[in-house]
Amino acid sequence: MQTDAALAQPRSPRNRIHGEVWRGLAASIPVMIGFIPFALVLGAQATQKGLSAIEVPLMTGLNFGGGSEFAAVELWTSPPHVLLIVAITFLVNSRHLLMGATLAPLLRHLPKRKAFPALFFMCDESWAMGLSDSRQRAAAGHGHPFSLPYYLGVSAGLYLTWVVFTMIGALIGPMISDIEAYGFDMAFPAVFLVLLSGMWKGVKQAIPWLVSLIAAALSYLLMPGGWYVAIGALSGLLAAYVWVSKS
Structure with missing residues (x-):
């Protein structure tokens, strides 16, 4: 059994980092659950447009922007209109420029080899959660309010959920047949309307x-x-x- 003195000792840096990662992962669980139906719908829609079960997770993993991916799949043809899809993806994801600018002051103390990957994994939800946690830590008097391990815990959970379940959606898409018959295609517009109501x-x-x-x-x-x-x-x-x- 540990003594009171042992329990009172500060945790090692490695343990603190692990604790922050798990804190971020735990905080992201409700959002991860919310990701699942949208990821399944996107994967199923993508296979109906001709993408394979390998190409779908490649797209979602390299882009990691749900709105632009739904738009790209909607515009997908054979052969695809590449310039149009690239332009729409840029427009839809252009909000990330402002989001990244908001995070930039919080990342200045980090080396570029850590800051750039953090920005790659940024999505609406990880950005909002990281920013909210930074404000809470700043109010608590932390010298560096942005917790990179916490943010990476959040981002890892969201990223893996999105990529894995879009692949699952691509695999089961042919079994579902026409997803519009079940009304699943309304999932993304419905959430978009909810987001608009909040703004x-x-x-x-x-x-x-x-x-x-x-x-x-x-x-x-x-x-x-x-x-x-x-x-x-x-x-x-x-x-x-x-x-x-x-x-």
Whole structure:
């Protein structure tokens, strides 16, 4: 049995790191569970567009951006319109530029060999959880509020869940047949609407959303292909810029 004095001794650096990793992994479990249905749907949709069970986890593992992957699969044809898919992926993932800029001050004390991998594994959820934990640690008086081991624990759980279950979705996709018949294709739009509701700040601030919606809808009706995604995104950005300039 350990004595009180032994229990009072500080943990070694290695034990502290392991503890932070497990703390991040445990904190990410609810989000990991939420990832599973979307990953299954994406994998099943991708196989129906012609991707193999090997190509799907390669895509999700190298890109790790759910929104852009859903958009890419939606636009996938044979042969694929590579430039269009690349452009849409960039537009959808461009929010990561702002997210990375928010994390940059917290990563300045880290060497680049650690900071760059941390940014690669950044997604909406790991970014939000890492930032929230940093604020709590800063309030508690930590000298370096950003806990890289905690963030990596969060990111590892989310990354592995996403890649593994998109592959499983690709494997079982042919057994499910037409996933739209079960309404699974509505999963991602439903979550997107929930995210929008959380960002609602009034009718005036929603004007760029409305402009983007109208532009995307008209483009979808009048133009072939998937250009409605790019036109909707760009028109929304332009409307937001004009609106801010006038304010």
